Amino acid sequence: MSQNIATIRVTRYRPEKDLKPYFQEYKVPYRQDMVxxxxxxxxxxxxxxxxxxxxxxxxxxCGSCGANIDGEPKLTCASFLHDFKxxxxxxxxxxxxxxxxxxxxxxxxxxxxxxxxxxxxxxxxETPPEQGEYKQSAQELERYSQFSSCINCMLCYAAxxxxxxxxxxxxxAATALAYRYIEDSRDQGKDVRFPIVxxxxxxxxxTLVGECSVVCPKGVDPMLAIQKTxxxxxxxxxxxxxxxxxxx
Amino acid sequence: MEDNKRYPELRKQxxxxxxxxxRHYAMYMVREWTSLFVALYSLIFIYGLSLxxxxxxxxxxxxxxxxxxxxxxxxxxxxTMYHAATWFYLLGAxxxxxxxxxxxxxxxxxxxxxxxxxxVSYLAIWLLVLR
Numbered sequence: 002m003s004q005n006i007a008t009i010r011v012t013r014y015r016p017e018k019d020l021k022p023y024f025q026e027y028k029v030p031y032r033q034d035m036v037x038x039x040x041x042x043x044x045x046x047x048x049x050x051x052x053x054x055x056x057x058x059x060x061x062x063c064g065s066c067g068a069n070i071d072g073e074p075k076l077t078c079a080s081f082l083h084d085f086k087x088x089x090x091x092x093x094x095x096x097x098x099x100x101x102x103x104x105x106x107x108x109x110x111x112x113x114x115x116x117x118x119x120x121x122x123x124x125x126x127e128t129p130p131e132q133g134e135y136k137q138s139a140q141e142l143e144r145y146s147q148f149s150s151c152i153n154c155m156l157c158y159a160a161x162x163x164x165x166x167x168x169x170x171x172x173x174a175a176t177a178l179a180y181r182y183i184e185d186s187r188d189q190g191k192d193v194r195f196p197i198v199x200x201x202x203x204x205x206x207x208t209l210v211g212e213c214s215v216v217c218p219k220g221v222d223p224m225l226a227i228q229k230t231x232x233x234x235x236x237x238x239x240x241x242x243x244x245x246x247x248x249x
Numbered sequence: 250m251e252d253n254k255r256y257p258e259l260r261k262q263x264x265x266x267x268x269x270x271x272r273h274y275a276m277y278m279v280r281e282w283t284s285l286f287v288a289l290y291s292l293i294f295i296y297g298l299s300l301x302x303x304x305x306x307x308x309x310x311x312x313x314x315x316x317x318x319x320x321x322x323x324x325x326x327x328x329t330m331y332h333a334a335t336w337f338y339l340l341g342a343x344x345x346x347x348x349x350x351x352x353x354x355x356x357x358x359x360x361x362x363x364x365x366x367x368x369v370s371y372l373a374i375w376l377l378v379l380r
Contacts, residue, residue, distance in 0.1 A: 014259060016258070016259070022259060072270055072271070073271065096261065097261075097263075098260075099258035099259060099260040100258060100259040100260070100261075101258060107258055162263060162267055162268070162274065165263035165267065166263055208281075209277075209339060210273075210274065210277045211273065211277070211339075212271075212273050212274065212277075215273060224342075224343075225342070225343060228343040229343070232343075232344075
């Protein structure tokens, strides 16, 4: 079988040496089943060992290998080289994040936001394990299940211009996860999470660009979660205004 | 913890032309900018009403009949319709209605809301003008 050659332009940035990032071009022979991540691995193994990028599972589960491919935030493990046939493929670090080296970005901000929304089931009073699990029906599961598919790849943050303008914005993935717990019938932490998602830089910062939901590799719809959270917050505020004592 | 930020990190600022990067961003910008025409039309209409309040109904109608105002109103109508349609569509995307086992699609909300808009507009015209 004859081998095709892909031309890949990768952002290089070594803070100890370079003042500015620049592009470096590599030629990579490829087969039909190779993805951009395979090409990066080939470069690192065969051409230039100094190229730095994150990756782990190479099958769209771990969420580590996100990058901007031809300007669009994508998982490098899910982008086939043959889809770019004949064109130079540009691979850049994800937008809106500080770059540490080459394609590696600083995830600190997102990690903080993730913890902030308390992504675990909160109970007013924990029951001992002997009493059995907290039961849930299939319908109750369906209310939040898509939002639990998030792999924290941060592509939605790279796609969000609001986050690009204001890094304090809670952002798509963190809100989707907050909503996932708010909608979970086993969870009782609404009063804890509501103030977090409804603060100034919470959901109300979102102006519905919608690109977060377009780029999500797991079919999560963060835009929907953010708007649903807005609706919940607004109805909650109205209820407590009309029925100050029993309004929830 | 060790200080792992020995070198300054590189942070790219969003350029003013960020929305030209892809079609979705551009469409978002078109949606937002068309609202400007809604606002401008409102201002013009309020000015017209003030003519009526301070002068007469004829002043108001003459102002509305001015070719420039008519021209702008037509342009504003097109942009307002587009702006409304985008939000009707989003309404369907955000609040799908569950019917049996399936959920309604955004375009169905768009069509339904446009029909409702036509009915409400006709009722308003009928009440205020035709009756």
